[in-house]
Amino acid sequence: SVDNLRSSPFLLQYILDNIPNYRDSVMVARHPSSTRQVSSYAERLRVNFAVIHGELKEEEEEEVDGRTSPPPTPMVTPSNSAGSGISSNFFCSFPTPIPPYQQKVKPSLSLVGSVQNKIAIILDDNIDDVEPWCLLAGFLKEQGARSVYAMATHGILSGNALDHISKS
DSSP, rough: OOOOOHHHHHHHHHHHHHSSSGGEEEEESSGGHHHHHHHHHHHHHEEEEEEEESSOOOOOOOOOOTSSSOOOOOOOOOOTTTSSSOOTOOEEEEEOOOOOOOOOOOOOOOEESSTTTTTTEEEEEESSSSSHHHHHHHHHHHOOOOOOEEEEEOOOOOOSSSHHHHHO
16 A cells, blocks of 8 residues: 655645745745645645746757658659569658648746745745756746745756756
8 A cells, every 4th residue: 555645734834934934925836737736835824826827938959859850742652672572653642741840939937926025935746957946936036026945845856956056
């Protein structure tokens, strides 16, 4: 049997014990799908909550994964190789041309709610790559947050996470 441990009592106690003036804070959901969890914390702490919507604008790296390759030509006919057993009238056709790959347009970040002159507490399930967290903290500071805390149940902190955190 597997026991499912709830982290909320520990995280709530951490907020109460370690974040001065926590009543002047706003719980922040990193994305709309975590709104339910974050609003539950906000309700128990009797503070407001906000939701970050959109995606971080990160440097687009040129990926060589085939998505930007030109679509195949409608008709392909292999050359006849003597003795290969492949008939010269073998061909493959596509009923309609495949449209070229369109780059995804990421909606810019927006904040539903306010963190103006508040302590922002970002909450999520895990922290692996901290760079997006640091960028979100910067975004919340731009929106007027006095300070930003990041909390998660699982702190994986891969790569140079500690460097990113200390520089943010």
